[in-house]
Amino acid sequence: MRTLDFSPLYRSVVGFDRLAGLLETAAADAATGYPPYNIERTGENAYRIEIAVAGFRADELAIEVKENLLTVQGRKAANEETRSFLHRGLAERDFERRFQLADYVVVSEAALADGLLSISLRRELPEALKPRRIQITTGAAGTNLIEGEQAA
Secondary structure, X not given: OOOOOOHHHHHHOOXXXXXXXXXXXXXXXXXXXXXXXXXXXXXXXXXXXXXEOOOOOHHHEEEEEEOOXXXXXXXXXXXXXXXXXXXXXXXXXXXXXXXXXXXXXXXXXXXXXXXXXXXXXXXXXXXXXXXXOOOOOOOOOOOOOOOOOOOO
16 A cells, blocks of 8 residues: 655645644545545535444444544444354444534534434534625715704
8 A cells, every 4th residue: 555755744834734734634534445424515504424334333433523623433342242254244343534624613413324324514603704794874974963953
C-alpha cells in the first residue's frame, strides 16, 4: 500500500497546521473503506450520514462530537459462545470513522434501523451571522419634531 509523507508540508504551512492534519486524516480515511457510508443533503441546511453497520447493535456503537469532528465507533462485544463458521462474509470487526464538520453544524439525531446508522445534521447559524433586511425609510430629513414644539 502506498503512503504519503506530509512532513515537508508541515514546514511550509506555518499557522495552517490544522489544514495539514486534515489532509493527512483524509488520506488515511481513504485507505480504509470500512464501513461504507453515504452523505446526503436533505434540505437547504440539513444533511444525513448513513453508515452500513450490519451486525452491530445500538449498544455497540458510539457517536461523539468534539471540536467539529464527528467520530463514530463500533466495538463488537466479545462472544462467550464459540461459533463455527463455514463461510464468514459479514465483516464484524471494530471500526472508527471520522467526519470533519463545518462550523455551526450540529448533530440533531441518530437512529439505527435495518443495519444502517443514520445521523442527521443541521447547520444552525447564529443570529448575528444570518442575513437581515434593513428597512429604508423615506421622507424629508427636516421633518423631525422636537417634543413640545410643532411647526406652524
